[in-house]
Amino acid sequence: MGELKLMKGNEALAEAAIRAGVDGYFGYPITPQSEVIEYLMAEKPFERTGMVVLQAESEVASINMLYGGGGTGKKVMTSSSSPGISLMQEGLSYLAGAEIPCVVANVVRGGPGLGDIQPAQSDYFQSVKGGGHGDYRLLVLAPSSVQEMSDFVPLAFDLAFKYRTPALIVSDGLIGQMMEKVELFDQIPRLTDEEVIKRHPWATNGKPKGGERRILTSLDLDPHKLERHNWHLQEKYKTIEENEVRFEMLHCEDAEYIIVAYGSSARIAQKSIQLAREKGIKVGLLRPITLWPFPKKPIDELTKKGVKGFLSVEMSAGQMIEDVKLVVEGRTKVEHFGRYGGVIHSPEQVLEALEQKLIGG
Amino acid sequence: MTEEIIIAGFGGQGVLSMGKILAYSGIMQDQEVSWLPSYGPEMRGGTANVAVIVSDERISSPTLTAFDTAIILNQQSMDKFEHSVKPGGVLLYDPNGIIHHPTRKDITIYEVQGAKLAAEMGNTKIFNMVVLGAYLKVKPIVKLENVIRGLKKSLPERYHKLIPLNEDAITMGMNNVNKL
Amino acid sequence: MSEITLQDIIKPENLVYKKTSLMTDKALSYCPGCGHGTTHRLIMEVIEELGQENETIGVAPVGCSVLAYEFMNVDMQEAAHGRAPALATAIKRLWPNKVVFTYQGDGDLAAIGTAETIHACNRGERIVMVFINNGIYGMTGGQMAPTTLPGMKTATSPYGRDIATMGNPLKMTELVATLPGTYYVTRQSVQTPAAVRKARKAIKKAFQNQLDGKPGVSFIEVVSNCNSGWKMEPVQSNTWMEENMFPFYQLGDLKVDGKLIDK
């Protein structure tokens, strides 16, 4: 068993970055995730593993440091919260276009604009529909516990490198600030320079002797060539959709109603389900772990099985519900419930919404 | 066993660290724990509170509106949280600075003179440990030895010499909690 | 002896100080002892004195003074982090006869907003920029700023700012003074009554420049304290500032009427 610790989600993410063998972290302070860079600076990972930690002058700089660093085949990471992630959208589009692996963590807070610093899930569209320009997707993982804040870091890197694409870890202020028990995984050694060169022949770390130079770019002025590049990207996204969907189902076997919720909302919903079952209402939880690719299949199967309705519970005005509806296609009821702007719904409010919107209505 | 607790008072009273020690103690005896603080600008000198859950099972919602126990250390928190104790639950408070005492009849109310006892022991900083002791007397959810182990885990090495003092404070709290 | 009532005291002839009506009655959100509040007041006093209450548009930053619009009783816009000079540029270009100013911290003006700062200054926008340099990110809980002194401990430089890996403190004011687009560049402080009087004069000069249509930015740095971020008592923080910040960030004018001052 790994080392057991009581940690904040933000700290677990930072510790996991060190242990995952990350080569470089580049970030800019923003509440509610400043603990990530604070933890890294205090832990001196440059002494532990040789990992570089740099406070950038802005999130625009951070994401472009990931472009440069990721382009050399090294493991690079940043984290921020909503306003900072918005600033990174341009960079993410370039990273996706140039197929550069990296991990970006968003500890979401209330918006739009400067919003507030309380937990929210209102960056769903931005995360899964491509907040930047062009036809691209990001791999999006949504941890719902401090444990997953740790576990998803190496997972995100594995996926990012497997598909040469940026991966996003989307949590929120609640998971970032909450402390829970974490079992830390053992140190994964950083790759040596030789290993990086061998594993990632696409990376720009010096033209191989007698070999071809590598170019990392998202530009192609020939529309036909650019279309071909886009086809290649779409093929890749299709493979990801086929292979990388992750989700969790709780109490769905006998469920008449299903709550679809991710991250903190999924935790809150678990309590609602407990309360509902105490009242004899059969409710289950479908928790998307990958927000993209979205778990379409289990929703389709539950629909076919004849569940009486889905409640999409999100701390937003209703974003993920659109993806649920795309699968259900009108075959059964789909409703949304959630508080937002930094307000967290209570388990009781979720239950009430379930009773009013699905059972009563 | 699942115990859902809210600890609330002023920033600087050691509310958050008391919750942290409790959570660490839970880990020491293989339980699941969660610790969710109020965060943000309200922490500057204002009120601070933390929801702690200690359970034998996987913890569902870390944010709650009803608690098994409320530990209340100032008037604002009394106003805010007296009514969030579940019927049959426990409210433990330090009467120091409380003007409107709790009035509920469907819960059990305890008091501990935490501030006074800590002052008598010559160190106001151990106030939160006195209160923790009082709580553990009422609800012995974690063993004292695990609290000490939790303390060791959560305190930086240079403070370990203070552990015996903390232990005394916990005992002091245990011996001085009154049911009202 | 008849009793003295409040009414006996509150008379025009006894008035020695009056809060400018351009500061709202909202309690300031700043930590007691912080220099932000004093600087707010000075700007508003100057605008009142110059009779520009209805002609002024201010731009607030992201930082502890993010709520400046709550306290400054003139038209205000709240910018995204670092972008205030861009907003101010457009406001002034579209309303050339209005008085436009930005109010920004060191993180806002000298880190994330460096590009906007440099380019507004280089274009010679006819605006006033007030720059509160407290050497730290106060708002977010005391992380390292571009202006943090070497060796200074912050939440992201817990062992002290290491120049080799974290870079040197950025003297933004010296930098913008070299740009042809700045007309008046000065560095002030507000920790003593004498310093406050000087700073007030400088702020007035800056706004007067704008009213007179002088070409270029009037840029006022106020070296300030952040007692919370520095983890000090207010008085101690002022002493620390005098002993450590002032030798590095030397007070005084750097550029007057478009001409660099020889030092």
Ligand SMILES: Cc1ncc(C[n+]2csc(CCOP(=O)(O)OP(=O)(O)O)c2C)c(N)n1
């Ligand atoms: C895009 C973006 N990144 C980060 C933040 C978080 N943030 C808010 S204020 C601040 C720094 C403020 O420091 P400074 O400008 O020095 O002002 P002070 O609080 O010290 O007066 C940061 C990083 C943000 N609001 N938006």
Ligand code: SF4
């Ligand atoms: S944190 Fe620092 S800059 Fe912000 S109000 Fe307090 S003293 Fe002033």
Ligand SMILES: [Mg+2]
């Ligand atoms: Mg600052």
